[in-house]
Every structure is written in structure tokens, then in C-alpha cells.
Amino acid sequence: MQVQIKRVDFMDGRLSEWRQRMEEELRQKYGEFEQSLQRAASGLRVSNSYVEEAQRRQQQRLQKLEAELSELGGRERRTQEALLDAHGRLDAAEARLLEAEARPAPPAERCAAGHAEADGALVSLLERRVGEVAERLEQVVQDSFEQHAALAAQEEQLRS
Numbered sequence: 001m002q003v004q005i006k007r008v009d010f011m012d013g014r015l016s017e018w019r020q021r022m023e024e025e026l027r028q029k030y031g032e033f034e035q036s037l038q039r040a041a042s043g044l045r046v047s048n049s050y051v052e053e054a055q056r057r058q059q060q061r062l063q064k065l066e067a068e069l070s071e072l073g074g075r076e077r078r079t080q081e082a083l084l085d086a087h088g089r090l091d092a093a094e095a096r097l098l099e100a101e102a103r104p105a106p107p108a109e110r111c112a113a114g115h116a117e118a119d120g121a122l123v124s125l126l127e128r129r130v131g132e133v134a135e136r137l138e139q140v141v142q143d144s145f146e147q148h149a150a151l152a153a154q155e156e157q158l159r160s
Contacts, residue, residue: 065158072151079144086137093130 062158065154069151069154069158072147072154076144076147076151079140079147083137083140083144086133086140090130090133090137093126093133097126
């Protein structure tokens with residue numbers, strides 16, 4: 001019976017040692033697991049902050065591009081209105097010039113030399129003004145084409 005008691009005590013001691021070793025291993029593994037979770041959580045927080053910052057920058061860039069697009073649209077409308085206005089004025093000036101050319105000339109005795117010189121100066125002034133308007137019109141058309149190209153490039157950049 002003594003032998004059995006010693007065996008049970010021996011087994012009980014071994015079981016107690018085994019239990020302590022297992023508890024220690026579990027504590028160690030739990031601690032390692034906890035550290036690994038903390039590192040992962042920290043990494044996720046850092047990644048999340050990077051993503052949020054990138055989204056904020058992209059949102060600001062998108063708002064800036066939308067504002068520029070709106071501004072370009074306004075410029076295009078103003079350019080188109082100015083172009084139509086200039087075209088209308090040019091048509092009116094051409095119509096007045098054609099009317100003046102279609103009218104019969106006054107009799108030679110009533111036409112003074114001063115009137116002929118004044119008419120010549122007026123015609124040269126009108127020709128110069130028409131030339132200036134044509135140059136402005138050409139510049140407005142060129143600006144309109146450039147704005148369309150810039151708008152198309154920004155739309156393409158916004159899509160990508």
C-alpha cells in the first residue's frame with residue numbers, strides 16, 4: 001500500500017509539474033499572441049491614417065479640378081458670347097458699308113473736296129477697325145480652341 005501511495009504521490013507531483021509547465025507555456029503563447037495582435041492593430045491604425053490622408057488629398061484635388069472645370073466652362077460661355085457679339089457687330093458694320101456703297105453718289109458739284117477726303121479717311125478708319133475686329137475674333141477663336149483642348153485634357157486626367 002505504501003508503494004501505491006508513493007506512486008500516487010509521484011504521479012501527483014509529475015502531474016503538478018506538467019500542469020505548471022503547460023500553464024507557463026500557455027501564458028507565454030498568450031503573451032506572444034497579445035503582442036502580435038497589438039502590432040497588427042497598430043499597423044492597421046497606421047495604414048488607416050495613410051488611407052484617410054490619401055482620400056482627403058484626392059478629394060481636395062477633385063474639388064480643385066471641378067472648380068477649374070466650372071471656371072473653364074464659364075470662360076468658354078463668355079468667349080462664345082463675346083465671339084457672337086463681335087460677329088454681330090461685324091455683320092452690322094458690313095451691312096452699313098454695303099448700304100453706303102449701294103447709295104448713289106451725290107452730284108459732283110455738291111460733293112466738296114473735304115467730303116471726299118473725310119469719306120476716304122472714314123473708309124480707311126473702318127477698314128482698320130474691321131481688321132482689328134478680325135484679329136480679335138481670330139484670337140478669341142484661338143483661345144476658345146485652347147480652352148477646349150485644356151478642358152478635354154483635364155477631363156481625361158480626371159477619368160484616369
